[in-house]
Amino acid sequence: MQLITAVIKPHALDAVKDALKAIGVSGLTVSEVRGFGRQGGHTETYRGTEYTIDFVPKAKVEVLVDGMDADKVVDTIASAAQSGKIGDGKIWVTEVGRAVRIRTGEQGSDAI
Amino acid sequence: MQLITAVIKPHALDAVKDALKAIGVSGLTVSEVRGFGRQGGHTETYRGTEYTIDFVPKAKVEVLVDGMDADKVVDTIASAAQSGKIGDGKIWVTEVGRAVRIRTGEQGSDAI
Amino acid sequence: MQLITAVIKPHALDAVKDALKAIGVSGLTVSEVRGFGRQGGHTETYRGTEYTIDFVPKAKVEVLVDGMDADKVVDTIASAAQSGKIGDGKIWVTEVGRAVRIRTGEQGSDAI
Amino acid sequence: MPRRLALGAGLVAVLTYVMASPAAAQELPEGAASQVILDNIWVLIATVLVFFMQAGFALVEAGLTRAKSVGNIMMKNLMDCMAGVLAFLFVGYSIGFGAEALGGFFSWDGFGVPGIDDVAAAPAALNLSPATFFFFQAAFAATAATIVSGAMAERTKFKSYFIYSLVITSLIYPVILSWTWGGGWLSQLDIPFSDFAGSTIVHATGGWAAMMGAIILGPRIGKYGPDGRPRVIQGHSIVLVVLGALILFIGWFGFNPGSELAADALVPQLAVKTLVAGCAGAVIAMLVNWALDRKPDVSMAANGLLAGLVSVTAPVGAIETWAAVVIGAVGGALVVLSVRFFDRRGVDDPVGAISVHGVCGTWGTLSIAFFATFDDAFLGREDAGLLYGGGIGQLSTQALFILVHFVFVTVTTGLLFLAIKKTVGLRVSEEEELAGLDVMEHGAPGYSTEQGQGTGLLPSAGVPVVERV
Amino acid sequence: MPRRLALGAGLVAVLTYVMASPAAAQELPEGAASQVILDNIWVLIATVLVFFMQAGFALVEAGLTRAKSVGNIMMKNLMDCMAGVLAFLFVGYSIGFGAEALGGFFSWDGFGVPGIDDVAAAPAALNLSPATFFFFQAAFAATAATIVSGAMAERTKFKSYFIYSLVITSLIYPVILSWTWGGGWLSQLDIPFSDFAGSTIVHATGGWAAMMGAIILGPRIGKYGPDGRPRVIQGHSIVLVVLGALILFIGWFGFNPGSELAADALVPQLAVKTLVAGCAGAVIAMLVNWALDRKPDVSMAANGLLAGLVSVTAPVGAIETWAAVVIGAVGGALVVLSVRFFDRRGVDDPVGAISVHGVCGTWGTLSIAFFATFDDAFLGREDAGLLYGGGIGQLSTQALFILVHFVFVTVTTGLLFLAIKKTVGLRVSEEEELAGLDVMEHGAPGYSTEQGQGTGLLPSAGVPVVERV
Amino acid sequence: MPRRLALGAGLVAVLTYVMASPAAAQELPEGAASQVILDNIWVLIATVLVFFMQAGFALVEAGLTRAKSVGNIMMKNLMDCMAGVLAFLFVGYSIGFGAEALGGFFSWDGFGVPGIDDVAAAPAALNLSPATFFFFQAAFAATAATIVSGAMAERTKFKSYFIYSLVITSLIYPVILSWTWGGGWLSQLDIPFSDFAGSTIVHATGGWAAMMGAIILGPRIGKYGPDGRPRVIQGHSIVLVVLGALILFIGWFGFNPGSELAADALVPQLAVKTLVAGCAGAVIAMLVNWALDRKPDVSMAANGLLAGLVSVTAPVGAIETWAAVVIGAVGGALVVLSVRFFDRRGVDDPVGAISVHGVCGTWGTLSIAFFATFDDAFLGREDAGLLYGGGIGQLSTQALFILVHFVFVTVTTGLLFLAIKKTVGLRVSEEEELAGLDVMEHGAPGYSTEQGQGTGLLPSAGVPVVERV
Numbered sequence A, B, C: 001m002q003l004i005t006a007v008i009k010p011h012a013l014d015a016v017k018d019a020l021k022a023i024g025v026s027g028l029t030v031s032e033v034r035g036f037g038r039q040g041g042h043t044e045t046y047r048g049t050e051y052t053i054d055f056v057p058k059a060k061v062e063v064l065v066d067g068m069d070a071d072k073v074v075d076t077i078a079s080a081a082q083s084g085k086i087g088d089g090k091i092w093v094t095e096v097g098r099a100v101r102i103r104t105g106e107q108g109s110d111a112i
Numbered sequence D, E, F: 001m002p003r004r005l006a007l008g009a010g011l012v013a014v015l016t017y018v019m020a021s022p023a024a025a026q027e028l029p030e031g032a033a034s035q036v037i038l039d040n041i042w043v044l045i046a047t048v049l050v051f052f053m054q055a056g057f058a059l060v061e062a063g064l065t066r067a068k069s070v071g072n073i074m075m076k077n078l079m080d081c082m083a084g085v086l087a088f089l090f091v092g093y094s095i096g097f098g099a100e101a102l103g104g105f106f107s108w109d110g111f112g113v114p115g116i117d118d119v120a121a122a123p124a125a126l127n128l129s130p131a132t133f134f135f136f137q138a139a140f141a142a143t144a145a146t147i148v149s150g151a152m153a154e155r156t157k158f159k160s161y162f163i164y165s166l167v168i169t170s171l172i173y174p175v176i177l178s179w180t181w182g183g184g185w186l187s188q189l190d191i192p193f194s195d196f197a198g199s200t201i202v203h204a205t206g207g208w209a210a211m212m213g214a215i216i217l218g219p220r221i222g223k224y225g226p227d228g229r230p231r232v233i234q235g236h237s238i239v240l241v242v243l244g245a246l247i248l249f250i251g252w253f254g255f256n257p258g259s260e261l262a263a264d265a266l267v268p269q270l271a272v273k274t275l276v277a278g279c280a281g282a283v284i285a286m287l288v289n290w291a292l293d294r295k296p297d298v299s300m301a302a303n304g305l306l307a308g309l310v311s312v313t314a315p316v317g318a319i320e321t322w323a324a325v326v327i328g329a330v331g332g333a334l335v336v337l338s339v340r341f342f343d344r345r346g347v348d349d350p351v352g353a354i355s356v357h358g359v360c361g362t363w364g365t366l367s368i369a370f371f372a373t374f375d376d377a378f379l380g381r382e383d384a385g386l387l388y389g390g391g392i393g394q395l396s397t398q399a400l401f402i403l404v405h406f407v408f409v410t411v412t413t414g415l416l417f418l419a420i421k422k423t424v425g426l427r428v429s430e431e432e433e434l435a436g437l438d439v440m441e442h443g444a445p446g447y448s449t450e451q452g453q454g455t456g457l458l459p460s461a462g463v464p465v466v467e468r469v
């Protein structure tokens, strides 16, 4: 079982969700995050004082997969979230040992 | 050392925290997330236009454990968060290589 | 490749980011979380009724590293975030199987 | 000098209504403004301030409840004013101020407001034209209605609340009016009742209705622990609470001084006493709360301001300034204790409406029996208060008035809420309540911080969108 | 009894202006207030209420749009008032109320406001001093200007909006004034136009300008799906929407009754009719929306209140109370249908400004032809409405008035927006729009929940800070 | 025509006070409104607008500071009004407006307000009854007090602020009153001081007190980098800032025109000049800021509006409209530069109170020396300004007035803050400041988005709850 985590641009979330749904992913969890990266760093002025905005808003998508090819999920996210402009974000995959569906207590791939 | 991640209904957080405290878990980290899953998808109308609410609010709980049986933690969360209705959420477990308590620099199980 | 996750005090974020930048970390992702731990638990009164504040605000920092020594990153965060007072937070490290930069499709260490 | 709308049979000789009478108008020298015009304009401006209180109530209630039902509470506050005014126009006004009917149980003049469209109509009160008088009374009716929504917040069906608000403004409040300001039996007692601007007539009507509503509904899910002890459900925005309280503070300078129903020398007196009572209420509530809980709670200070204002609303025309400070201060202390009392008795009133309007309204009405020294039209004599040697006559009347009112309001609103409960239902489902009323009852969350392309994908961070449990 | 500013040649004999004339003043007995003073003070207070509407507009518009551009919308509302008043002071007033110029196409008196600094100047209207009259008219000009920002929200360059607001208050709106309240040709027809407080002159000017702006700009990114069907972009705060609507409600008691331009017996009539029309609009909009969408939408109820108020603004001086209820109710139904209509036609108006001000303003102006029974100065006769046997004469005039106004506003504002588009550009870049206008146009997010040490490291949770796409 | 409260010995012959005198009242024809009534009613309404400014100040200050101390800032604004009014009632009024005492250093009449409960009391000023006059002056005292909270925001102990606000309204501000509007030595100079509505007396009192407070407190943690350079700490809500500024804008139409203390022909003049100065301040502040920082900052535009209003407050009775535009515009430019100046000098004033009220208040007071042409009661002659050939006499007086006031306020408030610092302490602990003042000082976060069952488990997303460091 694997957990795929993607940090994407907020307005790409729609497309990513639809693309994942299309390949049969049945669930995912999203959170609001702030990203610091190559994209970052522009300077603004507030009431006469300069400041730098380093962090830009991103959405973090987490998808737990089993049975299904994790790579396919990664590729699906990558193509749905890609605008080709800096700041499109990252995807990474970690190994998951155990998964449980709380409602039923089902384990492993049944849990997803 | 293991990291247990649970996505639960927000109002179950109280019960989960108390149950974990009861079995000796000394810390956890929570964040607000949005979930998409079997539960989702109802249609509303706003100013005459229909739209679908796909994402429902969830709380994500992360607990780092060592020494203690991760399974016990998983089961504790599962039973505290269970309402039996759709959308109760998921729990998953990942392996953690190293842990540090920032205040003291303690490592491994001492860090938790 | 490894994912370093740190739960720190919100106002330490500035220092952590600068310290990581200084050792060449090119990106990170931050989110707002609430922490429950040794620090917690003080009692307040609202409109005549007592209640306990268990959760305190924390910032969660996630850094994906490869090539670079994960331990160095951990130590850098630890020293930048350390105030020596209770509640400074935790750092943990998990193994990452695959990483992708969405914009280019680059994989592995190139993705970071 | 005219004080308050004189009531009952023969209490007042209405001044000649010169405004629209060509003959009388010629008596005024060219260019002199008539007192009639000034009275009407002043009461109209005061009424606008009273209508502004609707915004104040909405904000206080929204601020003291959770974000997930904020649209619902704003809607209820909007609608009890909007629908309430129409109900009062078509039905309630006639019951409140019509000719005696039904053996004096209430009044009736047919539907609508006699003379409302006639600029030359006989005045409805003192110098006030029927239009001005209706405008003012409609604002009061809307105030009585809107008090209830806060106490019933976060769990009442919108449809049911809407029905309630139509009934209270078309029937329940008007019957009270007909007994009191409308000239009915409470104003015809040997020692008539006294309630200058409505501590009981307006505020306690809302307050006791709120109490019945909160009791019949039961507390919000999670408000009480398994042990029955109250738990804290914090309001979501103290900015809204304090802004709302300040708007109410401003509005009260229409509510009390406007109740003089004339532009005369008493008006500034009413403003000053309203001011100092509100200030004393806020300061004392803060201090009492500080002493009890070791910290000065912001929302209780705001409640204290309102408590002081409600308290002084009945006696404002009859008391000296120092007494206004005392009455407001007692109101401020009372509200802190009363909020605790109801909270611990299992009555879940998120905004303190019962305490502010019911308890302090009652205190204010009673305080006349102690502190009244000036004659206002309701009292008909000076030094009516115990402290000024007025004897216990006024105390008896005030107690009777308070009691009759309490029984009438609790019985009628109790029956109303029970009837609604049996028919359309009073409370939303557990699922709806947990999710918040906004999406389920109105189709959209009250707050949204959606960042996407308008597809609702990441709506309302931190604000619960409905959850299908 | 004076009604509304009498217009055109010989329509009115202005009352002697006693205020500053020592001789005339002596005719008043010592201590008698003069009608002149009262008229000026009342209109001044009414004007303050009208200026308060600026806050109402700002909040409604902010609440119905997204958090990421909230600073921008507040700034636009602030600035169209601030810059608009100065533009109207220096240029617009003279065009609107000066002596006939350019063969009557518009008026001109030179820059500025004649007599504005002179306490003894001849009255500008009825008893109103030039200062009072300017004060009142400036508030109206600011209202006409501010309506547009909502319809163009979240995608218009600030600089371009600023230019637009200068032009509308210095040129476009003043020309309409000169034709109508300024005494120009529409007031000199055999059956003159009638628009008591500006359903068309003020509101529809803003409404149709808003329509042209929204069309020329195009919809917000993501508002329409690839199939062209509208998608939902929720406003970010229903609290702001309802608070704003209630402030506008309050402000309208200055807008309509103040338009009497005198303190007289008609003023309370105007207040009552404004009140009941607004209430009917809110209730009916809620019910129609409830029927159509199965749930009562809060923001549509707020729009309904405004729709009722806009609708009654033109006929308010000429109708009976029941007719005000009907006119407001029709406005409430219209706004629900109209918002759908424009939404589905691809015109992205996030706040419903076109429907509330354009469509309901037009309905209100037309309604005079049916419901007018009282004479106000514009009508010059009683029972002008079809229902009172007034014939179709007034209907023809109203239709002509509406049409001429529509053509003039759409053409001039259309050309204006196109000219701005060609030169400085009208719309922000796609990057800016996605990120929100606050940071890119004004340098800071509208909301910030930064917790750090003031270094902006964790700013604005849930509120997008700019993103370099 | 009466202008402003005439001051000093023999400056004015008070009009016969007919209101409560039966004999005099009969001189008025039946139905004629008395000028006395109208004066009192108008000033009362104006005062309500001034009290509304409390909400405006609260919102501007809340919006320009962080969410974690928002309850604290609302509470301070609430309480400096509530406690301030009581302090002014019991002590301050007598110091400000009593008979000369202590060799003229200040006034004293015993505690309280003479005649406040007496409807027939001799007028306190012109035609104003003691109640009306107190009501008006209390609102001004509350304004002077409330200015300070913004500059000291996010780090001052509530208890200490409460003490400060009692002292300023009961002692410091009243002494200034006694020297000026109370008829003391500054009004008895050969060329008396001039400050129509309080640019210096009210606003600069608050502004300079704010400066002393901010300096003695020191900056917020994190406001300055290790290099001493200022860093940005963004306010948390621009909606609150602009709404607050618009409420203040509205309130100023009570503040300045109400300061005429009579309903007369000058009132509309005062309104127009207030309006155009505010507008010019906003527009010019925006443009200057735009030029300096390449983007128009919304909060600076709001500050500019207030700067224009503060600037015109002193000269408003004496100047022409064009001069009001100029004075407001200069104020708008000044505020932008002044905010930078103080920020870079290490004085951390999150809301710009020092610049808006201190600097622009001083500019406005000085501007009289250049632009005064009309006589208001303080000036006692026409064309007092340099531009009208009035010579430098007025300039000397204004400079003396400004200087004496500056020294008095900075010394007394400086000593007060130092005394508080030594005793109860002025500043919260570092832990409290980092966590925000709401939970630590008041027991609850200002915002809460808790979704749970009322157990506070997930409170205040995005808003820091206290942290035990």
Ligand SMILES: Nc1ncnc2c1ncn2[C@@H]1O[C@H](COP(=O)(O)OP(=O)(O)O)[C@@H](O)[C@H]1O
Residues within 6 Å of the ligand: A007, A034, A035, A036, A037, A038, A039, A040, A056, A058, A085, A086, A087, A088, A089, A090, C026, C027, C028, C029, C030, C062, C063, C064, C065, C101, C102, C103, C112
């Ligand atoms: N090493 C990293 N660890 C965790 N998150 C990262 C890392 N590098 C980048 N990110 C996340 O990815 C986002 C995009 O990265 P960025 O370098 O700006 O552009 P790109 O994705 O085009 O390389 C960042 O805003 C941040 O949220």
Ligand SMILES: Nc1ncnc2c1ncn2[C@@H]1O[C@H](COP(=O)(O)OP(=O)(O)O)[C@@H](O)[C@H]1O
Residues within 6 Å of the ligand: A026, A027, A028, A029, A030, A062, A063, A064, A065, A101, A102, A103, A112, B007, B034, B035, B036, B037, B038, B039, B040, B056, B058, B085, B086, B087, B088, B089, B090
């Ligand atoms: N594959 C998945 N990956 C990550 N999170 C998931 C996944 N499936 C479900 N979730 C999370 O679990 C929540 C509940 O899942 P859902 O399918 O609605 O009901 P149930 O838990 O009863 O199966 C979702 O809202 C989502 O947050």
Ligand SMILES: Nc1ncnc2c1ncn2[C@@H]1O[C@H](COP(=O)(O)OP(=O)(O)O)[C@@H](O)[C@H]1O
Residues within 6 Å of the ligand: B026, B027, B028, B029, B030, B062, B063, B064, B065, B101, B102, B103, B112, C007, C034, C035, C036, C037, C038, C039, C040, C056, C058, C085, C086, C087, C088, C089, C090
């Ligand atoms: N077992 C755990 N699992 C996950 N997060 C934890 C755990 N223990 C502590 N934390 C996080 O670390 C933060 C600090 O922990 P705490 O016990 O308060 O102090 P310290 O870091 O000094 O030991 C907590 O607020 C919580 O967010």
